Amino acid sequence: MRKIEKKSNYLDGWPTKNNELIKGDFFVTTVGAWSSEINDDYKNKIYPIRGQIIRYPKSEIKLDKILYSKNFYLLQRKCGSILAGSTIENVGFDKTVTAKAANELNEKAINLVPELRNFKPCKQWAGLRPGVKGNIPFIEQDNNYKNVYINSGHYRYGITMAPKSANEVLKLIEDK
Numbered sequence: 332m333r334k335i336e337k338k339s340n341y342l343d344g345w346p347t348k349n350n351e352l353i354k355g356d357f358f359v360t361t362v363g364a365w366s367s368e369i370n371d372d373y374k375n376k377i378y379p380i381r382g383q384i385i386r387y388p389k390s391e392i393k394l395d396k397i398l399y400s401k402n403f404y405l406l407q408r409k410c411g412s413i414l415a416g417s418t419i420e421n422v423g424f425d426k427t428v429t430a431k432a433a434n435e436l437n438e439k440a441i442n443l444v445p446e447l448r449n450f451k452p453c454k455q456w457a458g459l460r461p462g463v464k465g466n467i468p469f470i471e472q473d474n475n476y477k478n479v480y481i482n483s484g485h486y487r488y489g490i491t492m493a494p495k496s497a498n499e500v501l502k503l504i505e506d507k
């Protein structure tokens with residue numbers, strides 16, 4: 332989606348990057364860390380926070396629960412592989428993975444489960460969380476367009492909060 336120009340208080344179509352117009356009665360923007368790129372109102376309010384994570388291959392190690400300590404967690408997927416995450420980095424729109432982060436995560440993982448020292452992480456990746464001050468997402472109507480809403484800024488908890496957040500947006504729209 333492209334940034335919208337605020338020319339009236341009702342939006343009947345949102346332009347895509349391919350210059351198509353997506354028509355609709357209501358629009359909800361859910362572009363996470365990129366929210367300020369399509370709506371100036373969220374400049375410096377929603378910003379990217381990089382999170383890197385590593386994965387260990389399936390092994391004989393069994394975790395019967397998620398282990399958590401000092402902002403760091405280890406969890407086992409059903410397939411047996413173990414995830415160790417994650418970093419919290421204010422580096423802008425940069426999804427690069429770094430050796431420094433891999434080493435730090437590996438060290439923390441070994442501290443929690445020493446047997447992990449026998450395994451090399453087989454994968455590393457990074458994502459950009461939509462950071463917000465105070466950790467409170469924006470679920471609200473646009474300042475200008477009466478039929479545009481935002482549901483963004485869920486920082487570290489967007490997956491957990493998705494069902495409730497979607498309900499909150501729906502309530503706002505239904506109240507109209």
Ligand SMILES: Cc1cc2nc3c(=O)[nH]c(=O)nc-3n(C[C@H](O)[C@H](O)[C@H](O)COP(=O)(O)OP(=O)(O)OC[C@H]3O[C@@H](n4cnc5c(N)ncnc54)[C@H](O)[C@@H]3O)c2cc1C
Binds near residue numbers: 332364368416458489
């Ligand atoms: C390493 C890591 C671990 C995490 N672990 C957890 C966890 O265990 N539990 C949890 O609840 N949360 C977790 N999170 C946080 C969670 O991923 C986010 O809170 C969530 O993804 C935010 O959802 P969103 O839909 O707002 O944004 P996103 O998931 O970032 O989705 C936004 C989408 O919009 C697209 N987009 C951007 N600009 C445009 C545009 N102009 N037009 C169209 N599309 C666009 C992007 O490509 C992207 O696909 C984790 C995040 C990271 C990085």
